[in-house]
Amino acid sequence: MAASWEARPPMRTEELIRSxxxxxxxxxxxTVARRLALGLAAxxxxxxGIMLAWLGPRPDLAxxxxxxxxxxxxxxxxxTGLIAALLLARxxxxxxxxxxxxxxxxxxxxxxxxxxxxxFAETPPPERQALLMGHxxxxxxxxxxxxxxxxxxxxxWAVRGLAPTRLALAGLAAxxCAGGLGAAIYAVACDETxxxxxxxxxxxxxAVVAAVGAVLGSRLLRWR
Amino acid sequence: xxxxxAGEAEPYRRLLDELSRLLRAYYGRRCPPGLDPEDLVxxxxxxxxxxxxxxxxxxxxxxxxxxxxxYKLIDALRRARLHLRAxxxxxxxxxxxxxxxxxxxxxxxARDLDRVLAGLPARTQALVREVKLEGLSIREAAQKHGMxxxxxxxxxxxxxxALGGRHGGELGGAAADAD
Numbered sequence: 001m002a003a004s005w006e007a008r009p010p011m012r013t014e015e016l017i018r019s020x021x022x023x024x025x026x027x028x029x030x031t032v033a034r035r036l037a038l039g040l041a042a043x044x045x046x047x048x049g050i051m052l053a054w055l056g057p058r059p060d061l062a063x064x065x066x067x068x069x070x071x072x073x074x075x076x077x078x079x080t081g082l083i084a085a086l087l088l089a090r091x092x093x094x095x096x097x098x099x100x101x102x103x104x105x106x107x108x109x110x111x112x113x114x115x116x117x118x119x120f121a122e123t124p125p126p127e128r129q130a131l132l133m134g135h136x137x138x139x140x141x142x143x144x145x146x147x148x149x150x151x152x153x154x155x156x157w158a159v160r161g162l163a164p165t166r167l168a169l170a171g172l173a174a175x176x177c178a179g180g181l182g183a184a185i186y187a188v189a190c191d192e193t194x195x196x197x198x199x200x201x202x203x204x205x206x207a208v209v210a211a212v213g214a215v216l217g218s219r220l221l222r223w224r
Numbered sequence: 225x226x227x228x229x230a231g232e233a234e235p236y237r238r239l240l241d242e243l244s245r246l247l248r249a250y251y252g253r254r255c256p257p258g259l260d261p262e263d264l265v266x267x268x269x270x271x272x273x274x275x276x277x278x279x280x281x282x283x284x285x286x287x288x289x290x291x292x293x294x295y296k297l298i299d300a301l302r303r304a305r306l307h308l309r310a311x312x313x314x315x316x317x318x319x320x321x322x323x324x325x326x327x328x329x330x331x332x333x334a335r336d337l338d339r340v341l342a343g344l345p346a347r348t349q350a351l352v353r354e355v356k357l358e359g360l361s362i363r364e365a366a367q368k369h370g371m372x373x374x375x376x377x378x379x380x381x382x383x384x385x386a387l388g389g390r391h392g393g394e395l396g397g398a399a400a401d402a403d
Protein backbone atom coordinates (compact mmCIF):
# COMPACT_ATOMS: atom_id res chain seq x y z
CA MET A 1 0.00 0.00 0.00
CA ALA A 2 2.40 2.74 1.11
CA ALA A 3 5.31 1.22 -0.77
CA SER A 4 5.61 3.99 -3.36
CA TRP A 5 6.08 6.82 -0.90
CA GLU A 6 9.64 7.79 -1.68
CA ALA A 7 10.87 5.40 -4.32
CA ARG A 8 8.88 7.27 -6.94
CA PRO A 9 8.55 11.03 -6.60
CA PRO A 10 4.91 11.96 -5.96
CA MET A 11 2.97 13.34 -8.89
CA ARG A 12 3.34 17.07 -8.99
CA THR A 13 0.19 19.08 -8.53
CA GLU A 14 0.61 20.87 -11.86
CA GLU A 15 0.80 17.53 -13.65
CA LEU A 16 -2.30 16.38 -11.82
CA ILE A 17 -4.18 19.50 -12.89
CA ARG A 18 -3.07 19.03 -16.48
CA SER A 19 -4.18 15.42 -16.54
CA UNK A 20 -7.53 16.29 -14.94
CA UNK A 21 -8.26 19.05 -17.43
CA UNK A 22 -7.41 17.13 -20.59
CA UNK A 23 -10.06 14.92 -22.13
CA UNK A 24 -12.71 16.80 -20.22
CA UNK A 25 -16.18 15.49 -20.97
CA UNK A 26 -19.08 17.89 -20.53
CA UNK A 27 -21.26 17.20 -17.48
CA UNK A 28 -24.97 16.88 -18.18
CA UNK A 29 -27.23 19.07 -16.06
CA UNK A 30 -29.44 17.18 -13.64
CA THR A 31 -26.91 14.49 -12.83
CA VAL A 32 -27.71 14.66 -9.11
CA ALA A 33 -31.46 14.31 -9.62
CA ARG A 34 -31.02 11.49 -12.13
CA ARG A 35 -28.77 9.45 -9.91
CA LEU A 36 -31.05 9.90 -6.91
CA ALA A 37 -34.12 8.95 -8.96
CA LEU A 38 -32.31 5.85 -10.22
CA GLY A 39 -31.31 4.72 -6.72
CA LEU A 40 -34.77 5.32 -5.29
CA ALA A 41 -36.52 3.64 -8.24
CA ALA A 42 -34.36 0.53 -7.88
CA UNK A 43 -35.03 0.53 -4.12
CA UNK A 44 -38.77 0.99 -4.68
CA UNK A 45 -38.92 -1.98 -7.05
CA UNK A 46 -37.18 -4.15 -4.45
CA UNK A 47 -39.42 -2.82 -1.65
CA UNK A 48 -42.59 -3.41 -3.67
CA GLY A 49 -41.38 -6.92 -4.46
CA ILE A 50 -40.90 -7.63 -0.76
CA MET A 51 -44.31 -6.20 0.08
CA LEU A 52 -46.06 -8.29 -2.61
CA ALA A 53 -44.23 -11.52 -1.83
CA TRP A 54 -44.47 -11.18 1.94
CA LEU A 55 -47.83 -9.52 2.66
CA GLY A 56 -49.57 -9.13 -0.69
CA PRO A 57 -51.95 -6.27 -1.42
CA ARG A 58 -54.92 -6.03 0.92
CA PRO A 59 -57.70 -8.34 -0.36
CA ASP A 60 -60.22 -5.50 -0.67
CA LEU A 61 -57.86 -3.23 -2.56
CA ALA A 62 -60.36 -2.55 -5.37
CA UNK A 63 -62.93 -1.28 -2.85
CA UNK A 64 -60.34 0.59 -0.81
CA UNK A 65 -59.29 2.61 -3.86
CA UNK A 66 -62.63 4.37 -3.58
CA UNK A 67 -62.13 5.42 0.07
CA UNK A 68 -60.46 8.70 1.06
CA UNK A 69 -58.61 6.94 3.89
CA UNK A 70 -56.60 4.81 1.45
CA UNK A 71 -55.42 7.90 -0.39
CA UNK A 72 -54.76 9.73 2.84
CA UNK A 73 -52.40 6.97 3.99
CA UNK A 74 -50.70 6.77 0.62
CA UNK A 75 -50.57 10.56 0.31
CA UNK A 76 -49.18 11.17 3.79
CA UNK A 77 -46.39 8.65 3.37
CA UNK A 78 -45.55 9.53 -0.24
CA UNK A 79 -45.56 13.29 0.41
CA THR A 80 -43.19 12.87 3.36
CA GLY A 81 -40.93 10.65 1.27
CA LEU A 82 -40.84 13.01 -1.70
CA ILE A 83 -40.14 16.14 0.36
CA ALA A 84 -37.36 14.21 2.10
CA ALA A 85 -36.04 13.25 -1.36
CA LEU A 86 -35.79 16.95 -2.27
CA LEU A 87 -33.97 17.56 1.01
CA LEU A 88 -31.67 14.65 0.25
CA ALA A 89 -30.88 16.03 -3.22
CA ARG A 90 -29.82 19.22 -1.50
CA UNK A 91 -27.69 17.54 1.14
CA UNK A 92 -25.99 15.36 -1.48
CA UNK A 93 -24.12 18.48 -2.62
CA UNK A 94 -21.18 19.96 -0.69
CA UNK A 95 -21.72 23.03 1.41
CA UNK A 96 -25.51 23.11 1.43
CA UNK A 97 -27.88 23.71 4.31
CA UNK A 98 -31.18 21.91 4.84
CA UNK A 99 -33.04 25.23 4.72
CA UNK A 100 -36.81 25.46 4.58
CA UNK A 101 -37.17 21.89 3.31
CA UNK A 102 -36.25 20.58 6.77
CA UNK A 103 -39.39 22.23 8.13
CA UNK A 104 -41.48 21.24 5.13
CA UNK A 105 -40.75 17.53 5.71
CA UNK A 106 -42.90 17.75 8.84
CA UNK A 107 -45.81 19.50 7.08
CA UNK A 108 -47.67 16.30 6.06
CA UNK A 109 -47.35 15.05 9.62
CA UNK A 110 -48.82 18.26 11.03
CA UNK A 111 -51.76 17.89 8.66
CA UNK A 112 -52.37 14.24 9.55
CA UNK A 113 -51.94 14.93 13.27
CA UNK A 114 -54.56 17.70 13.07
CA UNK A 115 -56.99 15.33 11.33
CA UNK A 116 -56.27 12.65 13.94
CA UNK A 117 -57.04 15.05 16.77
CA UNK A 118 -60.30 16.07 15.11
CA UNK A 119 -61.26 12.45 14.68
CA PHE A 120 -60.39 11.80 18.30
CA ALA A 121 -62.47 14.73 19.50
CA GLU A 122 -65.60 13.49 17.77
CA THR A 123 -65.18 9.91 19.06
CA PRO A 124 -66.69 8.80 22.42
CA PRO A 125 -63.85 8.05 24.86
CA PRO A 126 -64.49 4.27 25.14
CA GLU A 127 -63.92 3.84 21.40
CA ARG A 128 -60.77 5.92 21.19
CA GLN A 129 -58.50 3.06 22.18
CA ALA A 130 -59.63 0.92 19.23
CA LEU A 131 -59.27 3.86 16.87
CA LEU A 132 -55.70 4.47 17.94
CA MET A 133 -54.48 0.88 18.12
CA GLY A 134 -56.29 -0.68 15.15
CA HIS A 135 -55.34 -4.35 14.90
CA UNK A 136 -51.76 -4.07 13.56
CA UNK A 137 -50.25 -1.31 15.68
CA UNK A 138 -47.55 -3.55 17.12
CA UNK A 139 -46.30 -4.80 13.75
CA UNK A 140 -46.96 -1.80 11.51
CA UNK A 141 -43.75 0.13 12.30
CA UNK A 142 -41.61 -2.99 11.85
CA UNK A 143 -43.19 -3.77 8.51
CA UNK A 144 -42.50 -0.22 7.38
CA UNK A 145 -38.89 -0.65 8.50
CA UNK A 146 -38.51 -3.93 6.57
CA UNK A 147 -40.07 -2.49 3.43
CA UNK A 148 -38.12 0.75 3.78
CA UNK A 149 -34.67 -0.82 4.02
CA UNK A 150 -34.21 -1.59 0.28
CA UNK A 151 -35.17 2.01 -0.46
CA UNK A 152 -32.62 3.16 2.10
CA UNK A 153 -29.99 1.03 0.37
CA UNK A 154 -30.89 2.63 -2.97
CA UNK A 155 -30.70 6.11 -1.49
CA UNK A 156 -27.35 5.38 0.17
CA TRP A 157 -25.93 4.04 -3.11
CA ALA A 158 -27.04 7.18 -4.93
CA VAL A 159 -25.75 9.65 -2.35
CA ARG A 160 -22.39 7.93 -1.94
CA GLY A 161 -21.76 8.62 -5.61
CA LEU A 162 -22.48 12.31 -5.07
CA ALA A 163 -20.71 14.44 -2.49
CA PRO A 164 -22.48 14.87 0.87
CA THR A 165 -20.43 16.77 3.44
CA ARG A 166 -22.84 16.51 6.39
CA LEU A 167 -23.12 12.78 6.55
CA ALA A 168 -25.42 12.24 9.54
CA LEU A 169 -27.86 14.86 8.26
CA ALA A 170 -27.80 13.39 4.76
CA GLY A 171 -28.35 9.95 6.32
CA LEU A 172 -31.34 11.27 8.24
CA ALA A 173 -32.83 12.68 5.03
CA ALA A 174 -32.13 9.41 3.21
CA UNK A 175 -33.86 7.50 6.01
CA UNK A 176 -36.87 9.84 6.05
CA CYS A 177 -37.13 9.49 2.29
CA ALA A 178 -36.89 5.67 2.42
CA GLY A 179 -39.30 5.54 5.36
CA GLY A 180 -41.87 7.71 3.60
CA LEU A 181 -41.73 5.90 0.29
CA GLY A 182 -41.58 2.52 2.06
CA ALA A 183 -44.68 3.39 4.10
CA ALA A 184 -46.45 4.43 0.88
CA ILE A 185 -45.70 0.99 -0.56
CA TYR A 186 -46.85 -0.65 2.66
CA ALA A 187 -50.12 1.31 2.48
CA VAL A 188 -51.15 -0.97 -0.40
CA ALA A 189 -51.00 -3.96 1.95
CA CYS A 190 -52.33 -2.30 5.12
CA ASP A 191 -56.09 -2.23 5.86
CA GLU A 192 -56.13 0.15 8.82
CA THR A 193 -58.63 2.95 8.40
CA UNK A 194 -58.17 5.60 11.07
CA UNK A 195 -56.32 8.91 11.03
CA UNK A 196 -55.06 8.49 14.64
CA UNK A 197 -53.54 5.12 13.69
CA UNK A 198 -51.84 6.73 10.73
CA UNK A 199 -50.57 9.68 12.75
CA UNK A 200 -48.95 7.47 15.39
CA UNK A 201 -47.90 4.15 13.87
CA UNK A 202 -47.01 5.16 10.32
CA UNK A 203 -45.09 8.10 11.73
CA UNK A 204 -43.26 5.81 14.14
CA UNK A 205 -42.33 3.42 11.31
CA UNK A 206 -40.99 6.25 9.16
CA ALA A 207 -39.11 7.69 12.12
CA VAL A 208 -37.42 4.33 12.76
CA VAL A 209 -36.16 4.19 9.18
CA ALA A 210 -35.02 7.82 9.43
CA ALA A 211 -33.14 7.01 12.65
CA VAL A 212 -31.44 4.03 11.01
CA GLY A 213 -30.39 6.32 8.16
CA ALA A 214 -29.01 8.94 10.55
CA VAL A 215 -27.04 6.38 12.58
CA LEU A 216 -25.59 4.59 9.56
CA GLY A 217 -25.18 7.76 7.50
CA SER A 218 -21.95 9.01 8.98
CA ARG A 219 -20.34 5.66 8.17
CA LEU A 220 -22.08 4.49 4.99
CA LEU A 221 -22.13 7.82 3.18
CA ARG A 222 -18.36 8.39 3.31
CA TRP A 223 -16.87 8.91 -0.12
CA ARG A 224 -13.30 9.29 -1.34
CA UNK B 225 -16.33 26.27 -13.43
CA UNK B 226 -19.24 26.68 -15.80
CA UNK B 227 -16.85 26.39 -18.74
CA UNK B 228 -15.34 23.34 -17.06
CA UNK B 229 -18.74 21.68 -16.74
CA ALA B 230 -19.29 22.38 -20.43
CA GLY B 231 -16.05 20.52 -21.19
CA GLU B 232 -13.73 23.45 -21.97
CA ALA B 233 -10.28 22.36 -20.89
CA GLU B 234 -8.33 25.63 -20.74
CA PRO B 235 -10.58 27.69 -18.43
CA TYR B 236 -10.99 24.58 -16.29
CA ARG B 237 -7.22 24.16 -15.99
CA ARG B 238 -6.89 27.80 -14.91
CA LEU B 239 -9.64 27.28 -12.35
CA LEU B 240 -7.94 24.22 -10.82
CA ASP B 241 -4.67 26.11 -10.83
CA GLU B 242 -6.17 29.01 -8.92
CA LEU B 243 -7.98 26.62 -6.61
CA SER B 244 -4.79 24.71 -5.83
CA ARG B 245 -3.26 27.97 -4.58
CA LEU B 246 -6.26 28.64 -2.33
CA LEU B 247 -6.18 25.06 -1.05
CA ARG B 248 -2.46 25.25 -0.31
CA ALA B 249 -3.15 28.27 1.89
CA TYR B 250 -6.14 26.53 3.47
CA TYR B 251 -4.30 23.31 4.34
CA GLY B 252 -1.06 25.07 5.15
CA ARG B 253 -2.70 26.49 8.23
CA ARG B 254 -4.80 23.47 9.16
CA CYS B 255 -2.88 20.38 8.18
CA PRO B 256 -1.86 18.37 11.26
CA PRO B 257 1.79 17.29 11.64
CA GLY B 258 2.56 14.00 9.96
CA LEU B 259 0.27 14.68 7.02
CA ASP B 260 1.47 16.31 3.82
CA PRO B 261 -0.69 19.32 2.96
CA GLU B 262 0.13 18.86 -0.71
CA ASP B 263 -1.44 15.38 -0.58
CA LEU B 264 -4.63 16.97 0.71
CA VAL B 265 -4.48 19.62 -2.01
CA UNK B 266 -4.24 16.91 -4.63
CA UNK B 267 -6.94 14.77 -3.08
CA UNK B 268 -9.27 17.73 -2.97
CA UNK B 269 -8.54 18.62 -6.59
CA UNK B 270 -9.37 15.06 -7.59
CA UNK B 271 -12.59 15.17 -5.55
CA UNK B 272 -13.55 18.54 -7.06
CA UNK B 273 -12.98 17.03 -10.48
CA UNK B 274 -14.70 13.67 -9.97
CA UNK B 275 -17.69 15.18 -8.14
CA UNK B 276 -18.04 18.29 -10.29
CA UNK B 277 -21.56 17.23 -11.24
CA UNK B 278 -22.62 18.10 -7.68
CA UNK B 279 -21.76 21.76 -8.22
CA UNK B 280 -25.00 23.71 -8.38
CA UNK B 281 -24.67 26.61 -10.80
CA UNK B 282 -26.66 28.83 -8.44
CA UNK B 283 -24.17 28.30 -5.62
CA UNK B 284 -20.94 30.26 -5.03
CA UNK B 285 -18.08 28.15 -6.38
CA UNK B 286 -15.75 28.80 -3.45
CA UNK B 287 -18.37 27.73 -0.91
CA UNK B 288 -18.75 24.47 -2.77
CA UNK B 289 -15.01 23.87 -3.13
CA UNK B 290 -14.24 24.78 0.49
CA UNK B 291 -16.95 22.42 1.71
CA UNK B 292 -15.13 19.63 -0.14
CA UNK B 293 -11.79 20.81 1.25
CA UNK B 294 -13.17 20.74 4.78
CA TYR B 295 -14.66 17.29 4.23
CA LYS B 296 -11.31 16.02 2.97
CA LEU B 297 -9.52 17.48 5.99
CA ILE B 298 -11.92 15.79 8.41
CA ASP B 299 -11.64 12.56 6.44
CA ALA B 300 -7.83 12.70 6.56
CA LEU B 301 -7.83 13.38 10.30
CA ARG B 302 -10.11 10.44 10.92
CA ARG B 303 -7.99 8.10 8.82
CA ALA B 304 -4.84 9.37 10.47
CA ARG B 305 -6.34 8.52 13.84
CA LEU B 306 -7.47 5.07 12.73
CA HIS B 307 -4.63 3.78 10.57
CA LEU B 308 -1.54 5.86 10.97
CA ARG B 309 -1.06 5.58 14.66
CA ALA B 310 -1.47 1.86 15.13
CA UNK B 311 1.08 0.65 12.54
CA UNK B 312 3.55 3.37 13.53
CA UNK B 313 3.39 2.20 17.13
CA UNK B 314 3.82 -1.41 16.06
CA UNK B 315 6.93 -0.44 14.11
CA UNK B 316 8.33 1.38 17.15
CA UNK B 317 8.45 -1.96 18.94
CA UNK B 318 11.34 -3.09 16.72
CA UNK B 319 13.47 -0.23 17.95
CA UNK B 320 13.18 -0.68 21.68
CA UNK B 321 16.85 -1.01 22.58
CA UNK B 322 17.86 -4.48 21.33
CA UNK B 323 20.53 -4.85 24.03
CA UNK B 324 17.76 -4.73 26.61
CA UNK B 325 16.73 -8.16 25.41
CA UNK B 326 18.70 -11.40 25.66
CA UNK B 327 21.74 -12.01 23.42
CA UNK B 328 20.20 -14.44 20.93
CA UNK B 329 17.05 -12.44 20.84
CA UNK B 330 19.02 -9.29 20.19
CA UNK B 331 20.74 -10.94 17.25
CA UNK B 332 17.40 -12.03 15.86
CA UNK B 333 15.97 -8.58 16.29
CA ALA B 334 18.98 -7.08 14.52
CA ARG B 335 18.53 -9.50 11.63
CA ASP B 336 14.81 -8.77 11.45
CA LEU B 337 15.64 -5.12 11.39
CA ASP B 338 18.07 -5.51 8.47
CA ARG B 339 15.50 -7.47 6.55
CA VAL B 340 12.71 -5.00 7.24
CA LEU B 341 14.78 -1.93 6.50
CA ALA B 342 16.11 -3.39 3.27
CA GLY B 343 12.95 -2.33 1.48
CA LEU B 344 13.62 1.36 2.12
CA PRO B 345 15.78 3.82 0.17
CA ALA B 346 19.35 4.06 1.47
CA ARG B 347 19.09 7.52 2.98
CA THR B 348 15.89 6.65 4.80
CA GLN B 349 17.49 3.47 6.16
CA ALA B 350 20.34 5.56 7.50
CA LEU B 351 17.95 8.07 9.04
CA VAL B 352 15.88 5.41 10.78
CA ARG B 353 19.00 3.72 12.16
CA GLU B 354 20.57 6.93 13.38
CA VAL B 355 17.48 8.45 14.92
CA LYS B 356 15.87 5.34 16.28
CA LEU B 357 18.87 3.14 17.19
CA GLU B 358 21.99 5.24 17.54
CA GLY B 359 20.13 7.90 19.42
CA LEU B 360 21.00 10.85 17.23
CA SER B 361 18.70 13.80 17.79
CA ILE B 362 16.54 14.97 14.92
CA ARG B 363 18.72 18.08 14.65
CA GLU B 364 21.97 16.10 14.43
CA ALA B 365 20.53 13.81 11.79
CA ALA B 366 19.24 16.79 9.84
CA GLN B 367 22.68 18.45 9.87
CA LYS B 368 24.42 15.26 8.89
CA HIS B 369 22.23 14.78 5.82
CA GLY B 370 21.74 18.43 4.96
CA MET B 371 17.97 18.20 5.48
CA UNK B 372 15.58 20.30 7.49
CA UNK B 373 14.48 18.92 10.84
CA UNK B 374 10.91 18.68 9.62
CA UNK B 375 12.00 16.69 6.60
CA UNK B 376 13.84 14.22 8.87
CA UNK B 377 10.83 13.83 11.13
CA UNK B 378 8.53 13.29 8.19
CA UNK B 379 10.88 10.80 6.54
CA UNK B 380 11.27 8.75 9.72
CA UNK B 381 7.61 8.81 10.49
CA UNK B 382 6.69 7.79 6.99
CA UNK B 383 9.25 5.04 7.04
CA UNK B 384 7.71 3.63 10.22
CA UNK B 385 4.28 3.99 8.75
CA ALA B 386 5.32 2.21 5.58
CA LEU B 387 6.99 -0.54 7.57
CA GLY B 388 3.94 -0.87 9.75
CA GLY B 389 1.82 -1.20 6.65
CA ARG B 390 4.10 -3.76 5.01
CA HIS B 391 5.03 -5.80 8.04
CA GLY B 392 1.99 -5.21 10.22
CA GLY B 393 1.54 -8.89 11.11
CA GLU B 394 5.18 -9.59 11.92
CA LEU B 395 5.56 -6.42 13.88
CA GLY B 396 2.49 -7.32 15.90
CA GLY B 397 4.51 -10.34 17.03
CA ALA B 398 7.53 -8.20 17.73
CA ALA B 399 5.41 -5.89 19.82
CA ALA B 400 4.23 -8.85 21.87
CA ASP B 401 7.85 -9.94 22.40
CA ALA B 402 8.80 -6.54 23.61
CA ASP B 403 6.20 -6.50 26.34
